[in-house]
Amino acid sequence: MTALSVRGLTHAYAGTPVLRAVDLDVQPGQVVAVVGPSGAGKTTLFRCLTRLVRADAGVLEVFGADLQQLEGSALRDARRELGLVFQSYNLVRRLSALQNVLVGRLADVPAWRVVLRRFPVAEQDLAARCLDQVGLLAFAHTRADRLSGGQQQRVAIARVLASRARVVLADEPVASLDPASASAVLAALRSLATDHGKAVVCSLHQVDLVAGFADRVVGLRDGRVVLDLPADRFDAATARDLYSRTPERTSA
Numbered sequence: 001m002t003a004l005s006v007r008g009l010t011h012a013y014a015g016t017p018v019l020r021a022v023d024l025d026v027q028p029g030q031v032v033a034v035v036g037p038s039g040a041g042k043t044t045l046f047r048c049l050t051r052l053v054r055a056d057a058g059v060l061e062v063f064g065a066d067l068q069q070l071e072g073s074a075l076r077d078a079r080r081e082l083g084l085v086f087q088s089y090n091l092v093r094r095l096s097a098l099q100n101v102l103v104g105r106l107a108d109v110p111a112w113r114v115v116l117r118r119f120p121v122a123e124q125d126l127a128a129r130c131l132d133q134v135g136l137l138a139f140a141h142t143r144a145d146r147l148s149g150g151q152q153q154r155v156a157i158a159r160v161l162a163s164r165a166r167v168v169l170a171d172e173p174v175a176s177l178d179p180a181s182a183s184a185v186l187a188a189l190r191s192l193a194t195d196h197g198k199a200v201v202c203s204l205h206q207v208d209l210v211a212g213f214a215d216r217v218v219g220l221r222d223g224r225v226v227l228d229l230p231a232d233r234f235d236a237a238t239a240r241d242l243y244s245r246t247p248e249r250t251s252a
């Protein structure tokens with residue numbers, strides 16, 4: 001079954017179209033990179049996918065459940081399928097790395113409960129194993145706000161790993177990282193797909209990283225999907241073309 005299926009997703013902010021009939025399919029175990037110039041609509045797409053923003057039209061299915069149609073507890077249930085690794089929607093700063101991973105086990109429970117509640121040993125073992133898998137076991141008891149940006153993103157990935165999410169949405173997870181941290185984060189995301197069968201959708205500005213990371217690449221420009229290719233066919237010329245201004249604008 002397709003993990004994430006988007007059909008005709010359309011959204012406007014105050015009458016200005018931002019997403020124009022976007023289609024996107026992601027399979028379990030697959031990594032799709034979303035690329036495109038600033039303002040193309042990547043973040044808006046992610047916000048619609050999480051229903052932080054409700055799209056104006058289109059179908060948005062997560063393992064067959066149409067997120068656009070759900071409300072209340074059915075929506076909360078469907079959302080648990082989604083793991084988020086966003087640039088600025090991430091960890092609870094004052095909790096340790098381990099506690100942040102445990103938050104992923106309690107999708108709908110306020111974070112303060114994590115501090116007060118005594119977790120069963122099995123839960124703590126699982127969280128520790130997930131931190132180990134992203135190479136951060138040694139930082140289990142370090143407060144999140146004392147970790148580097150790249151380490152914080154890897155804790156967020158460990159949290160997804162510990163949760164029951166089968167679709168991972170990562171909006172520019174490596175935007176402000178140095179090359180070594182960026183590749184560690186992308187490797188951890190890749191492993192969510194390869195080793196754990198999750199479907200991963202990740203936006204990136206570093207187009208040179210796409211081929212080594214993703215299976216497919218989807219290019220957005222002006223709210224439209226203008227390319228959808230196997231990642232190894234996304235070469236420098238294709239990237240330049242995507243990021244160049246549209247012919248209509250340059251000739252206007």
Ligand SMILES: Nc1ncnc2c1ncn2[C@@H]1O[C@H](COP(=O)(O)OP(=O)(O)OP(=O)(O)O)[C@@H](O)[C@H]1O
Binds near residue numbers: 036037042043044045
């Ligand atoms: N809350 C909002 N209200 C009104 N317009 C918005 C809002 N958020 C985004 N936009 C507009 O929607 C368009 C798409 O923005 P979006 O943030 O989705 O682009 P992006 O592809 O993520 O860009 P970047 O690469 O810079 O992150 C832009 O023109 C932006 O100005």
Ligand SMILES: [Mg+2]
Binds near residue numbers: 043
């Ligand atoms: Mg963005």
